[in-house]
Amino acid sequence: MDIFGVPIQALMGQLMLGIVNGSFYAVLSLGLAIIFGVLKIVNFAHGAFFMLGAFTAFLLAQHLGASYWTTLLVAPLAVALFGMLFEWLFLRRLYGLDPIYGLLLTFSLVLVLEGGFRVAFGSSGQPFVTPEALRGTLNLGFMILPLYRGFVIIAALMICLVTWFVIERTALGASLRAATERAELTQAFGINVPRLVTLTYGVGVGLAAFAGVLAAPIFHVNPSMGSSLVIIIFAVVVIGGLGSIMGAIVTGLGLGVVEGFTRVFYSEFSSTIVFLVMVLVLLLRPAGLFGREEG
Amino acid sequence: MHLRSLTWPLLIVGLLALIAVPFFPQLVYSVFVMKTLCFVLFACAFNLLLGHTGILSFGHAAFFGSGAYITGQLVKAYGVPTELGILAGGLVAALLGAVIGALAIRRSGIYLAMITLAISQLVFFFFLQAPFTGAEDGLQRIPRGTFLGVIDLNSDTALYYVVLGIVGVGLWVVWRTVHSPFGQVLRAIREHEPRAISLGYPVARYKVMVFALSAGLSGIAGSLKAIIFQLAALYDVHWHTSGDVILMTLLGGMNTVLGPAVGAAIVSTLNHYLDPFGAWVTVITGVVFMACVLTFRQGVVGELGKLLGTRRSAPPQPPATRPYSTGKPHEPTR
Numbered sequence: 001m002d003i004f005g006v007p008i009q010a011l012m013g014q015l016m017l018g019i020v021n022g023s024f025y026a027v028l029s030l031g032l033a034i035i036f037g038v039l040k041i042v043n044f045a046h047g048a049f050f051m052l053g054a055f056t057a058f059l060l061a062q063h064l065g066a067s068y069w070t071t072l073l074v075a076p077l078a079v080a081l082f083g084m085l086f087e088w089l090f091l092r093r094l095y096g097l098d099p100i101y102g103l104l105l106t107f108s109l110v111l112v113l114e115g116g117f118r119v120a121f122g123s124s125g126q127p128f129v130t131p132e133a134l135r136g137t138l139n140l141g142f143m144i145l146p147l148y149r150g151f152v153i154i155a156a157l158m159i160c161l162v163t164w165f166v167i168e169r170t171a172l173g174a175s176l177r178a179a180t181e182r183a184e185l186t187q188a189f190g191i192n193v194p195r196l197v198t199l200t201y202g203v204g205v206g207l208a209a210f211a212g213v214l215a216a217p218i219f220h221v222n223p224s225m226g227s228s229l230v231i232i233i234f235a236v237v238v239i240g241g242l243g244s245i246m247g248a249i250v251t252g253l254g255l256g257v258v259e260g261f262t263r264v265f266y267s268e269f270s271s272t273i274v275f276l277v278m279v280l281v282l283l284l285r286p287a288g289l290f291g292r293e294e295g
Numbered sequence: 296m297h298l299r300s301l302t303w304p305l306l307i308v309g310l311l312a313l314i315a316v317p318f319f320p321q322l323v324y325s326v327f328v329m330k331t332l333c334f335v336l337f338a339c340a341f342n343l344l345l346g347h348t349g350i351l352s353f354g355h356a357a358f359f360g361s362g363a364y365i366t367g368q369l370v371k372a373y374g375v376p377t378e379l380g381i382l383a384g385g386l387v388a389a390l391l392g393a394v395i396g397a398l399a400i401r402r403s404g405i406y407l408a409m410i411t412l413a414i415s416q417l418v419f420f421f422f423l424q425a426p427f428t429g430a431e432d433g434l435q436r437i438p439r440g441t442f443l444g445v446i447d448l449n450s451d452t453a454l455y456y457v458v459l460g461i462v463g464v465g466l467w468v469v470w471r472t473v474h475s476p477f478g479q480v481l482r483a484i485r486e487h488e489p490r491a492i493s494l495g496y497p498v499a500r501y502k503v504m505v506f507a508l509s510a511g512l513s514g515i516a517g518s519l520k521a522i523i524f525q526l527a528a529l530y531d532v533h534w535h536t537s538g539d540v541i542l543m544t545l546l547g548g549m550n551t552v553l554g555p556a557v558g559a560a561i562v563s564t565l566n567h568y569l570d571p572f573g574a575w576v577t578v579i580t581g582v583v584f585m586a587c588v589l590t591f592r593q594g595v596v597g598e599l600g601k602l603l604g605t606r607r608s609a610p611p612q613p614p615a616t617r618p619y620s621t622g623k624p625h626e627p628t629r
Contacts, residue, residue, distance in 0.1 A: 042405060090589060097592070100351055104584065108580075108582075108585040109581065111578065111584065112585070115578035115580075268423075272416060275413040282406065
């Protein structure tokens with residue numbers, strides 16, 4: 001069976017690949033959107049934290065013999081702690097200044113992290129084994145799905161939903177949203193906003209690291225694995241609408257799929273289609289698909 | 296002691312040093328200085344937007360790279376004289392700048408930066424795919440040719456003086472622009488856009504014009520780079536280059552005319568002399584920039600001016616904290 005002259009297996013294969021990539025985009029842009037919402041900082045280091053998550057998992061498995069499931073829990077926490085330390089020591093000094101400085105500080109963190117890992121591990125990739133339990137494939141009838149990819153999609157969606165639930169439906173999330181809207185007023189109500197901000201950065205960075213661990217068995221673990229990703233994530237967040245949580249998740253998945261389809265019909269353009277969409281969206285709906293127009 | 300009274304003596308000493316460069320090949324490598332000069336022009340042109348108009352473009356590599364590729368292709372495949380090739384590179388980049396600018400200025404702040412970034416990625420894609428660019432290999436073996444039909448540019452020394460001359464003219468254009476009535480309007484737009492509009496200035500047209508000017512000069516910088524290294528490569532259009540020029544400008548001081556030049560020189564020198572350290576270069580550069588962003592945000596020239604106790608050339612209220620409108624609710628942007 002063909003659709004537009006493309007065999008349905010190929011189409012489905014690319015669609016699946018698109019959803020897997022979209023899952024990474026969703027988790028990453030969710031973290032970026034949360035950080036931007038509260039800190040008003042465009043976290044350029046998001047891709048570097050993604051890479052850091054993958055490397056932490058790799059090192060834990062290599063040197064401490066940690067199981068995949070342990071690394072999936074420990075690596076994001078460790079990276080989140082590192083991110084919170086970075087926020088507490090450095091990023092904090094830039095609040096109230098122009099957002100460009102936050103962007104530049106996180107940009108220089110990228111240089112330090114990527115350069116550092118390149119010194120320590122070289123530019124080539126480190127292989128990362130897929131956990132035993134997820135090695136098989138699943139025959140869906142119309143296509144064959146590697147079990148691990150299916151797991152990635154489900155895990156990514158789960159973590160997105162949990163994050164969304166915490167932000168939209170819990171007391172902690174309510175204070176977080178309040179701090180996003182009016183930081184000073186929230187502080188006047190006795191909520192420790194600076195601590196909340198540090199926590200937010202930790203959560204956003206932890207999400208990036210979680211995506212990194214998920215990605216480790218699929219991509220090679222290498223120092224620059226996040227550097228091209230971060231630009232795409234920017235585009236995703238802008239298309240979804242800066243600061244919109246659900247927008248980031250839906251747009252992430254959607255763009256992954258769009259990319260997958262583009263790969264079928266015009267494969268060279270698949271890495272650029274996101275930016276074309278971004279230009280169009282910004283021209284037609286400047287606040288993004290899910291964003292609100294500001295004052 | 297005022298920085299301003301030091302400006303002319305410093306400029307003259309700097310110029311003499313630059314003129315002397317080819318006579319001391321054992322001290323400095325003239326090709327390295329030429330490369331630095333390209334980035335000096337690039338950073339100063341970029342700062343027309345960031346520092347003097349308050350527009351952050353995150354896609355200036357598109358102009359730099361277009362200049363390089365256009366010049367390279369014209370000179371290599373069509374045998375266009377070098378000086379016309381460079382001119383054409385600048386013109387194409389200026390045209391591209393007008394188009395991208397017209398699209399981008401519909402938004403402000405971070406959004407504007409993102410639009411320029413997105414469009415520059417499209418430009419990157421074009422140069423990756425276009426049949427003449429050699430994709431990953433870049434456009435290689437571009438002939439240097441002759442300048443105005445007389446000066447043979449295959450000699451590094453001859454090329455050096457030509458590059459120095461062109462960059463000098465470019466910087467003069469930047470300086471004249473900043474200190475002209477046009478530049479005053481740009482500053483008014485930076486400081487308070489609604490007021491500039493209410494005074495009757497066609498702000499959008501001014502923005503597009505400065506975009507085109509900045510892009511054109513960036514394109515010439517790229518063209519020169521292509522002639523010097525006889526190569527136009529994908530890195531020239533890559534967003535990394537857009538990031539580099541922002542860092543150079545910030546490091547030198549974006550509220551000054553010549554600050555970006557100093558920043559470009561520092562970055563270029565760091566890259567050149569730290570080269571033997573391999574991957575450590577990135578780490579060291581990163582640490583330096585971190586320190587800059589955290590401790591001296593006015594940049595080298597800006598902080599120097601503060602140290603010497605003058606603010607005469609700078610506006611009374613240092614706009615370093617808000618050089619462009621961020622689109623926040625409490626700040627009317629429109």
